[in-house]
Every structure is written in structure tokens, then in C-alpha cells.
Amino acid sequence: MLTKRQNLMEVMKGGNPDRFVNQYEFMEIILEAPMDLPLAPAPGTRVKNKWGITFDWPADQIGSFPMHDDEHKVLKDITNWKETVKAPSVFYTDEEWAAAVAHANSVDRNDKFVTAFCAPGIFEMTHHLMSMEDSLMALYEEPEAMKELIDYVVEYELAYAKECIEHIHPDALFHHDDWGSQISTFISPAMFDEFILPAYKKVYGYWKANGVELIVHHSDSYAATLVPEMIEMGIDIWQGVMTTNNVPELIKKYGGQITFMGDIDSGRVDFPGWTRELIYADAKKACEECGKLYFIPNLSQGLNISSFPGVYEATSDVIDQLSKEMF
């Protein structure tokens, strides 16, 4: 039986996997690494992160949101970004890194990839700072200022990457940045090429030049039209790929250059009335249509969790069953 890592490599290179890669099993994500997460920690909490962005998680909701009313929006005028936006330090003490280092050291790297985690993404950071509407309009109205702001975020990411690599020597990077709604990308491929692609070529290029073998990028959205860019920027696995992308077609077109992880939409199966039968139906369809190569069946959620208790575990159980039925 192949290790989780070996099995993944067989899937990615079009070889002979002995089962489906089961969701996030190949990644040991080092979430203890000190970082500035774009989240309020729990329902009913509100926090301001080190960029000054306030995140609110109302008690009855399933996630946290950046706040953009007049009182909370960090960047109200993109042309003033240099005066307004201050990146936090990427330097943390050895004590602050200790738990992450211990976790990384405990991982059998023959079995799993020690995985660094980065969120929010570069595009997300722009709209967390200034709201989605303002950031998208600024791409047209103040393109030079937006490029400068993006460069600034890139410099921050590179500096953080250096620290992370030095401390935990990751084999993989799991990086978030949502680039679309469920049915469309937020911006055109041409605009993506101008603003976002160069930024990620720098960031992902740096991680890869410093020992990271695998770049896993999360975007639980439609982004089929950006797959060539994903390949160009060095993404090995697109996690969160939703059914609206027509994953079987993408595999036919791009399999061998990139692997697709998802095709089980969390929105369809992860809700209070979830059942194993519903998960099985969607997972079976995904596995049958996408096949055994260049595909990892997975919920579209951006971590190895679910919004409602038991859904992630039930999905893993279903995928194990499908491996027995189909391999």
C-alpha cells in the first residue's frame, strides 16, 4: 500500500494510485505557526487584526466577515494607501514558533507533506482592506496605486514565507485566495493577468525556490478560465474546485499540468440536515466522472473541517468506501 504522499504523487503524475487521495489526508497543516489570520475566532466574537481589519462573527452565523462600514474600513481612498496601510511584522519569537516547529518535527515526511498555511490571499487582502466594490473599481480607476498596494502585500508575503521556511521547512504550501463567485470569476482573465498573476508568480516562485515541492491553492469558486494562469504561477493542486467548473472537462484539458481537488460542493452537503446518503451521491458522481488521476475528491471548504459537525468525517468515510468500490 502506498503512503499518502506516494499515492498523491501517483495521482498527480498520472501513474498508478492504489486508492483515491482522501481529501486533505496528504497535508499536515501547521496551523500553530504564528500568523495573522483573517478570522474572528468563534461565533459571537469581533477582532481587529494587525492590519487594522475588523472581523465580525455574529453568534448565529457560520463564519466571520471583514467589516467595511465607515467606522471600520481601513482604506477609504486607494490613493492614500501608503499613509494608511501598514503591514504587521513577520517576526515572531522562537517561543511563538515553538508549537509549530514541534508539530512539523513530529510529522513523518514520507507519509505526509508538512504544509505551511497562508490566508488571506493577495486579492482578498485588497478587498479586506477596502471592500470588494472599492477594490474592484480601483483596478480600473487607480491601477497604478493598486499595483503598488499589491506589490506591498507581496513583499509582506515573501517576508513571512522566509520566516516560515526557516522555522518549519515545509514541503507544501496551502494558500487561500478566492477568485470568483460560484458561477464566474470576479475579474476578467486579462485583468487577472495584469494584476494578480505577476504577484503570485513571485510568491509561489519563492516558496518553490526554497524547498516547497507542492503548491495547493484554495479558491472555492468558479475559476475554470484561470486554470492556465494557475499553471503558469506554479499551482500544483487547485483545492475547492466547485462543480460549476465542469471538473471532468478541466481534467481532460489540463490533467498532467495541475490536479483538481474538490467537486463535492460544501453548500450542497454541509448543512444542518446533512446525511451520509447525500454525501455519498455527490462524492460517487464526482469520482465516477472525474476518474482516478489528476483528481482528489474533497469538500470545497478551505480546511479539513466542515461547517456542521460530522460532515467532513462522513465525507472521508464515503471516499474510503468509494476507493474500495472503484479500485
Next chain:
Amino acid sequence: MSKIEEVKAKVEAGKSKLVPGLVQEALDEGSAPAEILQAMVDSMSVVGDKFSSGEIFVPEMLIAAKAMSKGVEVLKPLMAGDGSTSLGTCIIGTVAGDLHDIGKNLVSMMIESAGFDMVDLGVDVPADTFVKAIKDNSNVKLVACSGLLTTTMPALKEAVATVKAAYPDMKVIVGGAPVTPEYAAEVGADGYAPDAGSAAVKAKELATA
């Protein structure tokens, strides 16, 4: 190209800095305010169609709407009290339990561009608040309810039912990622739209039916 045609072209291209001056020039040439407004509404209709077909994306729609809004600012003092140009008032909000506002904001912008006066109730709106807003505002022709989460679809159903119980003839349109035409029909909505461009078309259709 006539000034009014230039206004149309520049709204569509999202030239918000140029549109106010062109609107003024069109007025100076003798075009009626209502005629210029209609030209901008027509431009936004083209923008909505292009968005629905995937030809343009959210930034292009946003800057076009901003350009139109800058043009409308020039016209407003000349059209004050002239209700003949409005299609009526539309109440819009994201239903209770749901904080997503981007899709709702885009829909609001496009319905406004189609000629409605908008009352935006924001996000996490209880069903009763939609009813109160109908009572508190004049000439309400349409209620638009948005929901992005599978978990808040029951709240969408409740919002439609509450509005219909209080105002049986009120037109209600629903939308959001998990909403399908079938679900819209099932919950008793009068209309459904898959995106902001189509929402404006549907809103106009319902309000003028």
C-alpha cells in the same frame, strides 16, 4: 456622434469623470433630462446583458454604474419631483441570518440603474422589516430578497411568505447562489434572476406588468 450618444458610450465604458460633463453638454444642446436619463438606463441595460452573458465582469459593471450615478447627479436638480421617470420604489435586502452583501449590492445597483428608487435594508434583514419598509416608503412596486447560504434558504421562504401575507399583490423577486427558479416558484416568489444584469430585466418586467 451626438452628445447623448456620447453619454451612452461613456456610461457603458464606465468613464465616471467624463459623464457629468457630457450630460451637461447634452442638456446645453437642448436634450431633455428624461431623454438623457433614458439613454443612461439603456446603456446600463446593455451592461447588464453583457454581464449576464459573461462578456464583462464585476469591475466593468461597477464602474458603469458609478458613471451613470455621476450623470444622474447632474440631472437630479432638474428632475426633482418628476416621478414620471421612476419605475417605483424597490425594497432590497439580504435575508435574516445571512451577512453576504456583495451580490445584493450589485443587484441593487443594477435595479437602480434600470430606473427604480432603491431602499436598501442591508444584510441579516428579518422578514418583518421588509413589511415595515413597504409601509414606510411610497410607491413600492417590488421587494428583492437575497440569500447566499443553503442554511438561510428557509429565511428566504419566510421573507416571501411574510411580505405576501401582508401585501398579497406585492411583487417579490429572489436570488442568490443556492436559489433556483424551481425554489423561487416553490416559495411563492414572482421572479428569480441568476445574476445582477438579469435581476434588473426581471425587476422592470414585474413592475411594468
